[in-house]
Amino acid sequence: MLExxxxxxxxxxxxxxxxxxxxxxxxxxxxYDRKSGLMVIKPxxxxxxxxxxxxxxxxxxxxKVIEGTLRPSMDAPTHAALYKSFxxxxxxxHTHSSxxxxxxxxxxxxxxxxxxxxxxxxxxIPVTRRLSESEIASxxxxxxxxxxxxxxxETDPLKIPAVLVLSHGPFxxxxxxxxxxxxxxxxxxxxxxxxxxxxxxxxxxIETTLLDKHFLRKHGKGAYYGQKK
Amino acid sequence: MLExxxxxxxxxxxxxxxxxxxxxxxxxxxxYDRKSGLMVIKPxxxxxxxxxxxxxxxxxxxxKVIEGTLRPSMDAPTHAALYKSFxxxxxxxHTHSSxxxxxxxxxxxxxxxxxxxxxxxxxxIPVTRRLSESEIASxxxxxxxxxxxxxxxETDPLKIPAVLVLSHGPFxxxxxxxxxxxxxxxxxxxxxxxxxxxxxxxxxxIETTLLDKHFLRKHGKGAYYGQKK
Amino acid sequence: MLExxxxxxxxxxxxxxxxxxxxxxxxxxxxYDRKSGLMVIKPxxxxxxxxxxxxxxxxxxxxKVIEGTLRPSMDAPTHAALYKSFxxxxxxxHTHSSxxxxxxxxxxxxxxxxxxxxxxxxxxIPVTRRLSESEIASxxxxxxxxxxxxxxxETDPLKIPAVLVLSHGPFxxxxxxxxxxxxxxxxxxxxxxxxxxxxxxxxxxIETTLLDKHFLRKHGKGAYYGQKK
Amino acid sequence: MLExxxxxxxxxxxxxxxxxxxxxxxxxxxxYDRKSGLMVIKPxxxxxxxxxxxxxxxxxxxxKVIEGTLRPSMDAPTHAALYKSFxxxxxxxHTHSSxxxxxxxxxxxxxxxxxxxxxxxxxxIPVTRRLSESEIASxxxxxxxxxxxxxxxETDPLKIPAVLVLSHGPFxxxxxxxxxxxxxxxxxxxxxxxxxxxxxxxxxxIETTLLDKHFLRKHGKGAYYGQKK
Numbered sequence: 001m002l003e004x005x006x007x008x009x010x011x012x013x014x015x016x017x018x019x020x021x022x023x024x025x026x027x028x029x030x031x032y033d034r035k036s037g038l039m040v041i042k043p044x045x046x047x048x049x050x051x052x053x054x055x056x057x058x059x060x061x062x063x064k065v066i067e068g069t070l071r072p073s074m075d076a077p078t079h080a081a082l083y084k085s086f087x088x089x090x091x092x093x094h095t096h097s098s099x100x101x102x103x104x105x106x107x108x109x110x111x112x113x114x115x116x117x118x119x120x121x122x123x124x125i126p127v128t129r130r131l132s133e134s135e136i137a138s139x140x141x142x143x144x145x146x147x148x149x150x151x152x153x154e155t156d157p158l159k160i161p162a163v164l165v166l167s168h169g170p171f172x173x174x175x176x177x178x179x180x181x182x183x184x185x186x187x188x189x190x191x192x193x194x195x196x197x198x199x200x201x202x203x204x205x206i207e208t209t210l211l212d213k214h215f216l217r218k219h220g221k222g223a224y225y226g227q228k229k
Numbered sequence: 230m231l232e233x234x235x236x237x238x239x240x241x242x243x244x245x246x247x248x249x250x251x252x253x254x255x256x257x258x259x260x261y262d263r264k265s266g267l268m269v270i271k272p273x274x275x276x277x278x279x280x281x282x283x284x285x286x287x288x289x290x291x292x293k294v295i296e297g298t299l300r301p302s303m304d305a306p307t308h309a310a311l312y313k314s315f316x317x318x319x320x321x322x323h324t325h326s327s328x329x330x331x332x333x334x335x336x337x338x339x340x341x342x343x344x345x346x347x348x349x350x351x352x353x354i355p356v357t358r359r360l361s362e363s364e365i366a367s368x369x370x371x372x373x374x375x376x377x378x379x380x381x382x383e384t385d386p387l388k389i390p391a392v393l394v395l396s397h398g399p400f401x402x403x404x405x406x407x408x409x410x411x412x413x414x415x416x417x418x419x420x421x422x423x424x425x426x427x428x429x430x431x432x433x434x435i436e437t438t439l440l441d442k443h444f445l446r447k448h449g450k451g452a453y454y455g456q457k458k
Numbered sequence: 459m460l461e462x463x464x465x466x467x468x469x470x471x472x473x474x475x476x477x478x479x480x481x482x483x484x485x486x487x488x489x490y491d492r493k494s495g496l497m498v499i500k501p502x503x504x505x506x507x508x509x510x511x512x513x514x515x516x517x518x519x520x521x522k523v524i525e526g527t528l529r530p531s532m533d534a535p536t537h538a539a540l541y542k543s544f545x546x547x548x549x550x551x552h553t554h555s556s557x558x559x560x561x562x563x564x565x566x567x568x569x570x571x572x573x574x575x576x577x578x579x580x581x582x583i584p585v586t587r588r589l590s591e592s593e594i595a596s597x598x599x600x601x602x603x604x605x606x607x608x609x610x611x612e613t614d615p616l617k618i619p620a621v622l623v624l625s626h627g628p629f630x631x632x633x634x635x636x637x638x639x640x641x642x643x644x645x646x647x648x649x650x651x652x653x654x655x656x657x658x659x660x661x662x663x664i665e666t667t668l669l670d671k672h673f674l675r676k677h678g679k680g681a682y683y684g685q686k687k
Numbered sequence: 688m689l690e691x692x693x694x695x696x697x698x699x700x701x702x703x704x705x706x707x708x709x710x711x712x713x714x715x716x717x718x719y720d721r722k723s724g725l726m727v728i729k730p731x732x733x734x735x736x737x738x739x740x741x742x743x744x745x746x747x748x749x750x751k752v753i754e755g756t757l758r759p760s761m762d763a764p765t766h767a768a769l770y771k772s773f774x775x776x777x778x779x780x781h782t783h784s785s786x787x788x789x790x791x792x793x794x795x796x797x798x799x800x801x802x803x804x805x806x807x808x809x810x811x812i813p814v815t816r817r818l819s820e821s822e823i824a825s826x827x828x829x830x831x832x833x834x835x836x837x838x839x840x841e842t843d844p845l846k847i848p849a850v851l852v853l854s855h856g857p858f859x860x861x862x863x864x865x866x867x868x869x870x871x872x873x874x875x876x877x878x879x880x881x882x883x884x885x886x887x888x889x890x891x892x893i894e895t896t897l898l899d900k901h902f903l904r905k906h907g908k909g910a911y912y913g914q915k916k
Contacts, residue, residue: 209366
């Protein structure tokens with residue numbers, strides 16, 4: 001079942017390696033088939049070079065395995081919580097990419113310091129709140145997803161398609177698995193340039209007019225970037 | 230028309246990828262045919278690996294498409310403004326290369342800290358002024374080009390063939406597209422070494438005698454670098 | 459003798475190069491055959507590209523060569539001291555990987571700043587004490603091993619499978635040579651992300667509940683990472 | 688003439704590219720044939736990929752071309768000054784490798800912060816003094832060589848086989864061209880780790896006993912590193 005989606009998720013996972021976002025078995029990508037209510041996700045702890053499309057695990061949003069002989073990624077409940085909370089999202093990525101992880105460990109949102117950021121993220125990349133001891137003790141991964149969703153209570157998650165989980169690392173998402181990986185790569189690039197920037201001068205965030213101009217020339221009705229479809 | 234120039238612009242764009250200055254569809258290179266008054270530029274939002282020489286777009290300096298089925302790069306008006314302002318320039322490059330972008334985001338010119346810089350840029354790399362709200366609201370990209378030109382009112386743009394656009398990123402140029410890319414690579418290298426330098430010790434700019442010596446042994450009448458032509 | 463182990467040690471040494479942990483003849487990996495009491499280790503000062511499995515040197519834990527025509531790595535006595543002190547360890551790695559070496563040179567343990575660290579190291583990575591002049595003057599390499607062992611007097615070395623030798627660089631270990639290299643790669647990654655983190659904000663170590671959660675979901679009885687065996 | 692040495696110098700120059708120490712036409716390697724008093728050096732401004740062994744230029748120590756149709760590297764007089772001053776040196780390298788150049792631009796010697804440094808350089812890597820205006824105005828490159836030699840008035844140049852030229856970049860040397868390149872790579876690595884180190888903690892230089900131990904276990908009479916010859 002969902003063979004085409006498995007292939008997509010498989011390729012999106014391999015893209016993490018090609019873009020240098022993961023080593024060993026770090027990271028995972030999933031996609032959600034909203035029609036059937038089923039999620040396809042990387043199996044847990046399997047190395048990228050030994051993985052095949054048919055190893056992708058199909059689960060429902062309670063993370064019950066519907067098809068597949070392998071265990072799904074440990075982070076599956078976080079992915080599931082995001083699909084429940086974000087109706088427009090069809091793909092989710094988790095990595096420990098170095099610079100985004102460093103900002104998550106520092107507990108600081110990534111400020112919007114320039115147009116590279118503004119082109120893809122409509123404002124600062126938020127950091128989740130600290131989980132309580134009981135939230136860590138039980139359903140830790142699902143609670144992580146809820147804490148992410150809280151950050152987007154008043155924000156369209158497709159306008160800022162990434163978050164930093166405090167003391168942990170980044171999650172990114174998009175309409176599908178491929179776009180989620182695209183956003184994860186952009187997040188890491190933006191995090192890297194932000195790190196270099198604040199070492200040169202104290203934070204100097206972009207002015208609102210310029211943020212609007214850059215995000216809106218690429219997204220929404222008035223966009224004029226790229227080719228007509 | 231201008232098939233040879235299209236091939237040059239195409240190759241110069243691919244060089245951005247080879248030199249690690251761009252990811253995805255970031256960046257663009259153009260060249261200007263001063264005789265016909267026409268510019269050849271990368272199409273907007275097309276990925277480097279799927280691009281062909283014949284996809285390069287020919288426009289006039291008002292960015293009206295003269296030949297080509299694709300939209301030109303969104304930044305075409307900035308390129309056009311530079312060709313209008315800088316009569317000696319035949320190629321322009323825009324990237325979001327990490328270190329040069331960080332200096333642009335920090336809002337600081339790159340000081341001339343050593344001979345690597347002095348060999349190619351005859352003094353600090355300037356940062357453009359902040360655009361007004363109305364300059365952002367209409368003709369943003371063209372106004373960006375004018376703000377760049379302002380920085381070179383009293384400087385030969387071939388002696389400092391690059392600039393940092395505030396909160397945005399670098400533009401570089403040269404006599405042709407290939408030289409513009411060469412300068413974009415050098416700018417990123419100089420920006421990178423400058424970042425490492427100021428982390429070791431406070432800025433210690435090069436003395437004028439040494440700046441002159443290094444720039445002038447490579448450029449102008451008394452140059453003795455390279456081979457006789 | 460021990461041909462299979464030589465092959466393993468040979469491959470583990472080459473992995474150091476593939477993971478970018480060593481240049482030239484830097485670094486060395488060994489494995490210990492607890493049954494025979496013999497150690498297999500890289501020969502001293504031989505370059506990775508010219509090395510063959512049969513060049514691996516077999517010694518006892520006094521570093522007396524039992525088989526092989528080449529001298530063992532100069533650091534063999536440190537490896538031997540670790541095999542004597544850590545009964546659960548079957549492989550040891552030494553590198554001068556950049557970020558771990560920098561922390562060793564700074565004389566600071568790597569604090570546990572996030573879950574990337576907590577997933578593999580159950581707390582901060584310690585730094586050895588300063589050796590006395592006489593410990594440096596005679597049996598320097600063996601004394602280095604004893605100083606490492608001191609750091610683990612009250613810690614299971616498989617729960618924090620790495621250490622920083624003061625003013626020198628990292629050692630890592632594991633149940634076998636392959637796992638030791640795996641841990642050396644993780645150490646470098648963790649050291650790198652920690653360096654980036656403290657440049658963004660002062661140290662903000664992970665809370666104990668989260669450290670426990672992450673280490674224990676991957677290790678020990680209650681672990682649920684990876685596939686069932 | 689000197690065909691074998693040309694081949695060596697040619698290969699040593701290509702090694703600069705392989706080790707990532709140079710881009711474009713940056714950098715140059717030479718070797719000195721002490722018997723004939725002739726130097727073989729890279730031609731000026733020729734790119735590494737288009738260079739052939741027979742393009743290497745043969746000059747005397749006044750930099751007069753003895754054989755070859757191309758101009759020698761602009762830095763030839765610096766190389767010549769080093770061969771005159773350092774009787775044990777047979778190869779010289781100049782690069783603008785990023786981290787060593789940053790220390791040169793910062794005007795700070797690279798302190799000996801650990802054993803990676805101590806294994807190859809017997810103490811801090813010095814920075815040359817500032818040249819006078821007249822030293823820059825005439826015979827600049829030769830005066831640069833003399834300023835380097837001044838730093839080694841009381842030091843064996845093979846014990847610290849590298850230097851930082853103030854506001855410029857590194858020179859390294861060795862018994863032959865290959866060893867000089869080896870030292871240039873080590874210098875860059877040491878400079879890089881030093882930069883990372885001082886960002887973690889204030890400088891904490893290695894103690895003399897440990898410096899002696901590490902340098903002397905690899906060099907001189909009592910050395911026990913590597914294989915017997």
